[in-house]
Amino acid sequence: xxxxxxxxxxxxxxxxxxxxxxxxxxxxxxxxxxxxxxxxxxxxxxxxxxxxxxxxxxxxxxxxxxxxxxxxxxxxxxxxxxxxxxxxxxxxxxxxxxxxxxxxxxxxxxxxxxxxxxxxxxxxxxxxxxxxxxxxxxxxxxxxxxxxxxxxxxxxxxxxxxxxxxxxxxxxxxxxxxxxxxxxxxxxxxxxxxxxxxxxxxxxxxxxxxxxxxxxxxxxxxxxxxxxxxxxxxxxxxxxx
Numbered sequence: 196x197x198x199x200x201x202x203x204x205x206x207x208x209x210x211x212x213x214x215x216x217x218x219x220x221x222x223x224x225x226x227x228x229x230x231x232x233x234x235x236x237x238x239x240x241x242x243x244x245x246x247x248x249x250x251x252x253x254x255x256x257x258x259x260x261x262x263x264x265x266x267x268x269x270x271x272x273x274x275x276x277x278x279x280x281x282x283x284x285x286x287x288x289x290x291x292x293x294x295x296x297x298x299x300x301x302x303x304x305x306x307x308x309x310x311x312x313x314x315x316x317x318x319x320x321x322x323x324x325x326x327x328x329x330x331x332x333x334x335x336x337x338x339x340x341x342x343x344x345x346x347x348x349x350x351x352x353x354x355x356x357x358x359x360x361x362x363x364x365x366x367x368x369x370x371x372x373x374x375x376x377x378x379x380x381x382x383x384x385x386x387x388x389x390x391x392x393x394x395x396x397x398x399x400x401x402x403x404x405x406x407x408x409x410x411x412x413x414x415x416x417x418x419x420x421x422x423x424x425x426x427x428x429x430x431x432x433x434x435x436x
Contacts, residue, residue, distance in 0.1 A: 199229035200278035200297065203270030205263055207238040207430070209284035210247055212394065216284050217251040223290040227297055234274055235284075238266040263340075263429065264356035264364040271347075271355065279307075279350055283341040285394040292389045296344040299384050306376030307345025308384035309338025309369070314395035321398040329390075336373065336383050340365035342391040349376050361426040363413065401428060 206213055224231050235248035239261050248255050258269040267281050278300045299305040311329040343365055353371040356364045373383045419425045
């Protein structure tokens, strides 16, 4: 069977949410005429992430260096599809969203893109933050990391996700992909509806003050994302969580 698209899920200690993510992906994939596969990159987890992925029927690749961009890129090394979709391990992809992404890629005029984001059962301030992000995403055509889709050939031409950074890799990838694809007159599309559903857990785990200061620092000094100790927001979790 020919594989048309590969869904790549980077996962570091995701035993709590990974199974749900994979089950929803399978449900969405059943509605698509194209043939797909799910690949989970075990990013040096020390919990049951790999076991859960295997039991759920996903293909698994191990990436020993704990870095999101490396985990994403590692998944593409065993991917068979001509299209790539990167989905975070705490994210639900509605069937209509997957279909729209496939339609965009199949059109031949789209290099890839992302989707606007929503989250259920979270405080009002989280919804406000996500709404603000969605505006930025649509205006500047920047994909949210929880859902990124692209053509394989365009992915390879722009060098994949930058392994120089430990966060914001989806921003740099969006910029690089748009730049490369422009040469071939393919556009970058943010899907507005339906939205991808993410847990929004980091927005709840960390204080408003901490997140505001971190975002300000990254906005003014984007090079700080090259240092993992500056990106603990994406790698560490409160013990009680």
